[in-house]
Amino acid sequence: MGIKGNEHEYEILVSEILGCTRCPLHTSRTKAVPGEGPLNASVMFVGEAPGRSEDLEGRPFVGSAGKLLDSLLSSIGVERSSVYITNVVKCRPPGNREPSDEEVRACNGYLRRQISIIKPRVIVALGRIAGRTLYEMAGLRWSSIRSARGRVVRVKLEGVDVMLTVTYHPAAALYNPGLREELEGDFREVIAPLIKGASVARKPTLEDFLR
Numbered sequence: 718m719g720i721k722g723n724e725h726e727y728e729i730l731v732s733e734i735l736g737c738t739r740c741p742l743h744t745s746r747t748k749a750v751p752g753e754g755p756l757n758a759s760v761m762f763v764g765e766a767p768g769r770s771e772d773l774e775g776r777p778f779v780g781s782a783g784k785l786l787d788s789l790l791s792s793i794g795v796e797r798s799s800v801y802i803t804n805v806v807k808c809r810p811p812g813n814r815e816p817s818d819e820e821v822r823a824c825n826g827y828l829r830r831q832i833s834i835i836k837p838r839v840i841v842a843l844g845r846i847a848g849r850t851l852y853e854m855a856g857l858r859w860s861s862i863r864s865a866r867g868r869v870v871r872v873k874l875e876g877v878d879v880m881l882t883v884t885y886h887p888a889a890a891l892y893n894p895g896l897r898e899e900l901e902g903d904f905r906e907v908i909a910p911l912i913k914g915a916s917v918a919r920k921p922t923l924e925d926f927l928r
Protein backbone atom coordinates (compact mmCIF):
# COMPACT_ATOMS: atom_id res chain seq x y z
CA MET A 718 0.00 0.00 0.00
CA GLY A 719 1.33 3.48 -0.86
CA ILE A 720 1.66 6.42 1.50
CA LYS A 721 -1.74 7.80 0.41
CA GLY A 722 -3.47 4.49 1.17
CA ASN A 723 -1.79 4.57 4.57
CA GLU A 724 -3.03 8.09 5.21
CA HIS A 725 -6.59 7.02 4.52
CA GLU A 726 -6.28 3.97 6.74
CA TYR A 727 -4.73 6.12 9.46
CA GLU A 728 -7.57 8.67 9.31
CA ILE A 729 -10.08 5.87 9.81
CA LEU A 730 -8.06 4.52 12.74
CA VAL A 731 -7.87 7.95 14.42
CA SER A 732 -11.60 8.53 14.10
CA GLU A 733 -12.30 5.07 15.56
CA ILE A 734 -10.08 5.85 18.55
CA LEU A 735 -11.68 9.26 19.10
CA GLY A 736 -15.12 7.65 19.32
CA CYS A 737 -14.08 4.38 20.98
CA THR A 738 -16.16 2.88 23.78
CA ARG A 739 -14.45 -0.53 23.94
CA CYS A 740 -13.37 -0.19 27.57
CA PRO A 741 -14.55 1.75 30.65
CA LEU A 742 -11.83 4.40 30.24
CA HIS A 743 -14.01 6.14 27.65
CA THR A 744 -16.41 7.25 30.39
CA SER A 745 -13.87 9.41 32.23
CA ARG A 746 -11.70 10.73 29.38
CA THR A 747 -11.81 14.31 28.11
CA LYS A 748 -10.10 13.46 24.82
CA ALA A 749 -8.75 10.19 23.52
CA VAL A 750 -5.09 10.44 22.50
CA PRO A 751 -4.37 8.41 19.36
CA GLY A 752 -0.73 9.50 18.93
CA GLU A 753 1.19 11.82 16.63
CA GLY A 754 4.07 11.91 14.19
CA PRO A 755 4.85 11.27 10.55
CA LEU A 756 3.32 8.15 9.03
CA ASN A 757 6.67 7.31 7.42
CA ALA A 758 8.54 7.58 10.75
CA SER A 759 11.28 4.98 11.20
CA VAL A 760 11.05 5.22 14.96
CA MET A 761 8.04 4.79 17.26
CA PHE A 762 7.95 5.58 20.98
CA VAL A 763 5.25 3.81 22.99
CA GLY A 764 4.35 4.98 26.49
CA GLU A 765 1.79 3.73 28.98
CA ALA A 766 -1.27 5.98 28.87
CA PRO A 767 -2.25 9.64 28.59
CA GLY A 768 -1.93 11.70 31.78
CA ARG A 769 -3.84 14.82 32.78
CA SER A 770 -2.32 17.27 30.26
CA GLU A 771 -2.55 14.71 27.44
CA ASP A 772 -6.21 14.02 28.26
CA LEU A 773 -6.98 17.74 28.06
CA GLU A 774 -5.04 18.38 24.86
CA GLY A 775 -5.61 15.11 23.03
CA ARG A 776 -1.86 14.83 22.32
CA PRO A 777 0.71 12.38 23.72
CA PHE A 778 3.59 13.38 26.03
CA VAL A 779 2.78 17.08 26.45
CA GLY A 780 3.02 17.28 30.29
CA SER A 781 6.15 17.24 32.43
CA ALA A 782 7.11 13.69 31.35
CA GLY A 783 6.71 14.87 27.76
CA LYS A 784 9.08 17.77 28.38
CA LEU A 785 11.66 15.30 29.68
CA LEU A 786 11.13 13.11 26.61
CA ASP A 787 11.65 16.18 24.38
CA SER A 788 14.90 17.01 26.14
CA LEU A 789 16.11 13.39 25.96
CA LEU A 790 15.42 13.39 22.22
CA SER A 791 17.15 16.70 21.68
CA SER A 792 20.15 15.49 23.75
CA ILE A 793 20.74 12.85 21.07
CA GLY A 794 20.02 15.24 18.18
CA VAL A 795 16.58 13.88 17.29
CA GLU A 796 13.65 16.17 16.44
CA ARG A 797 10.47 15.12 18.21
CA SER A 798 8.58 15.84 14.97
CA SER A 799 10.56 13.09 13.18
CA VAL A 800 9.33 10.23 15.39
CA TYR A 801 5.88 8.75 15.99
CA ILE A 802 4.69 8.85 19.62
CA THR A 803 1.79 6.93 21.13
CA ASN A 804 0.71 4.94 24.20
CA VAL A 805 -0.44 1.42 24.95
CA VAL A 806 -3.88 2.74 25.94
CA LYS A 807 -5.34 5.79 24.28
CA CYS A 808 -7.51 7.13 27.13
CA ARG A 809 -6.41 8.39 30.55
CA PRO A 810 -6.93 6.03 33.48
CA PRO A 811 -8.55 8.01 36.33
CA GLY A 812 -6.03 9.47 38.77
CA ASN A 813 -3.20 8.29 36.48
CA ARG A 814 -3.45 4.75 37.80
CA GLU A 815 -1.91 1.97 35.72
CA PRO A 816 -4.18 0.64 32.97
CA SER A 817 -5.60 -2.79 33.82
CA ASP A 818 -4.79 -5.89 31.75
CA GLU A 819 -8.36 -5.79 30.37
CA GLU A 820 -7.95 -2.17 29.26
CA VAL A 821 -4.59 -2.92 27.63
CA ARG A 822 -6.16 -5.87 25.81
CA ALA A 823 -9.22 -3.86 24.71
CA CYS A 824 -6.97 -1.15 23.24
CA ASN A 825 -4.30 -3.41 21.74
CA GLY A 826 -5.84 -3.61 18.26
CA TYR A 827 -5.20 0.13 17.79
CA LEU A 828 -1.49 -0.19 18.60
CA ARG A 829 -1.27 -3.17 16.25
CA ARG A 830 -2.84 -1.15 13.45
CA GLN A 831 -0.51 1.79 14.11
CA ILE A 832 2.48 -0.53 13.76
CA SER A 833 1.03 -2.06 10.62
CA ILE A 834 0.43 1.37 9.01
CA ILE A 835 3.67 3.10 10.09
CA LYS A 836 5.97 0.09 9.80
CA PRO A 837 8.65 1.47 12.13
CA ARG A 838 12.15 0.00 12.06
CA VAL A 839 12.69 0.78 15.73
CA ILE A 840 10.24 0.76 18.64
CA VAL A 841 11.21 2.20 22.01
CA ALA A 842 8.92 1.06 24.82
CA LEU A 843 8.80 3.54 27.69
CA GLY A 844 8.13 1.85 31.02
CA ARG A 845 7.05 -1.54 32.30
CA ILE A 846 3.53 -1.61 30.87
CA ALA A 847 4.68 -0.69 27.36
CA GLY A 848 7.64 -3.07 27.57
CA ARG A 849 5.52 -5.99 28.75
CA THR A 850 2.81 -5.32 26.17
CA LEU A 851 5.24 -5.18 23.24
CA TYR A 852 7.19 -8.23 24.45
CA GLU A 853 3.96 -10.21 24.69
CA MET A 854 2.82 -8.98 21.26
CA ALA A 855 6.14 -10.27 19.88
CA GLY A 856 5.72 -13.64 21.64
CA LEU A 857 8.60 -12.97 24.05
CA ARG A 858 8.59 -13.78 27.72
CA TRP A 859 8.58 -10.67 29.92
CA SER A 860 10.28 -10.85 33.29
CA SER A 861 11.01 -7.30 34.47
CA ILE A 862 12.01 -3.88 33.24
CA ARG A 863 15.35 -4.26 35.05
CA SER A 864 16.26 -7.25 32.90
CA ALA A 865 14.77 -5.91 29.64
CA ARG A 866 16.05 -2.34 29.72
CA GLY A 867 18.99 -1.46 27.55
CA ARG A 868 18.64 -4.67 25.49
CA VAL A 869 17.71 -4.67 21.82
CA VAL A 870 15.66 -7.56 20.44
CA ARG A 871 14.81 -8.19 16.81
CA VAL A 872 11.10 -9.06 16.58
CA LYS A 873 8.27 -9.35 14.09
CA LEU A 874 5.19 -7.29 14.94
CA GLU A 875 2.25 -7.29 12.54
CA GLY A 876 4.59 -8.73 9.90
CA VAL A 877 7.03 -5.82 10.36
CA ASP A 878 10.69 -6.47 11.28
CA VAL A 879 11.37 -4.25 14.26
CA MET A 880 14.30 -3.61 16.60
CA LEU A 881 12.63 -3.33 19.99
CA THR A 882 14.16 -1.79 23.08
CA VAL A 883 12.77 -0.89 26.49
CA THR A 884 13.72 1.88 28.89
CA TYR A 885 12.14 3.61 31.85
CA HIS A 886 9.10 5.83 31.47
CA PRO A 887 10.20 9.49 31.71
CA ALA A 888 7.52 10.06 34.41
CA ALA A 889 9.32 7.55 36.66
CA ALA A 890 12.59 9.44 36.22
CA LEU A 891 11.21 12.93 36.91
CA TYR A 892 11.83 12.84 40.65
CA ASN A 893 14.41 10.06 40.76
CA PRO A 894 17.92 11.25 39.79
CA GLY A 895 19.27 7.66 39.72
CA LEU A 896 16.65 6.48 37.23
CA ARG A 897 17.09 9.66 35.22
CA GLU A 898 20.79 8.93 34.85
CA GLU A 899 20.02 5.40 33.62
CA LEU A 900 17.37 6.76 31.23
CA GLU A 901 19.84 9.29 29.82
CA GLY A 902 22.39 6.49 29.46
CA ASP A 903 19.89 4.33 27.53
CA PHE A 904 19.13 7.23 25.17
CA ARG A 905 22.84 7.89 24.61
CA GLU A 906 24.14 4.34 24.36
CA VAL A 907 21.23 2.28 23.01
CA ILE A 908 18.52 4.46 21.49
CA ALA A 909 20.75 6.97 19.67
CA PRO A 910 22.69 4.29 17.71
CA LEU A 911 19.42 2.47 16.91
CA ILE A 912 17.81 5.64 15.56
CA LYS A 913 20.94 6.47 13.59
CA GLY A 914 20.89 3.01 12.02
CA ALA A 915 17.19 3.30 11.21
CA SER A 916 17.50 6.71 9.58
CA VAL A 917 20.45 5.68 7.41
CA ALA A 918 18.04 3.27 5.73
CA ARG A 919 15.53 6.09 5.21
CA LYS A 920 11.91 5.22 4.48
CA PRO A 921 10.35 6.86 1.40
CA THR A 922 8.32 10.03 1.88
CA LEU A 923 5.28 11.21 -0.07
CA GLU A 924 7.61 13.51 -2.04
CA ASP A 925 9.54 10.47 -3.30
CA PHE A 926 6.34 9.12 -4.81
CA LEU A 927 5.44 12.45 -6.40
CA ARG A 928 8.85 13.02 -8.02
Ligand code: SF4
Pocket residue numbers: 734737738739740741742743749806807808820823824
Ligand atom coordinates in the same frame (compact mmCIF):
# COMPACT_ATOMS: atom_id res chain seq x y z
S1 SF4 B 1 -8.52 3.10 26.20
FE1 SF4 B 1 -8.57 2.27 24.13
S2 SF4 B 1 -10.12 0.63 24.18
FE2 SF4 B 1 -10.45 1.93 25.99
S3 SF4 B 1 -11.98 3.43 25.32
FE3 SF4 B 1 -9.96 4.37 25.00
S4 SF4 B 1 -9.45 3.89 22.85
FE4 SF4 B 1 -11.12 2.52 23.47
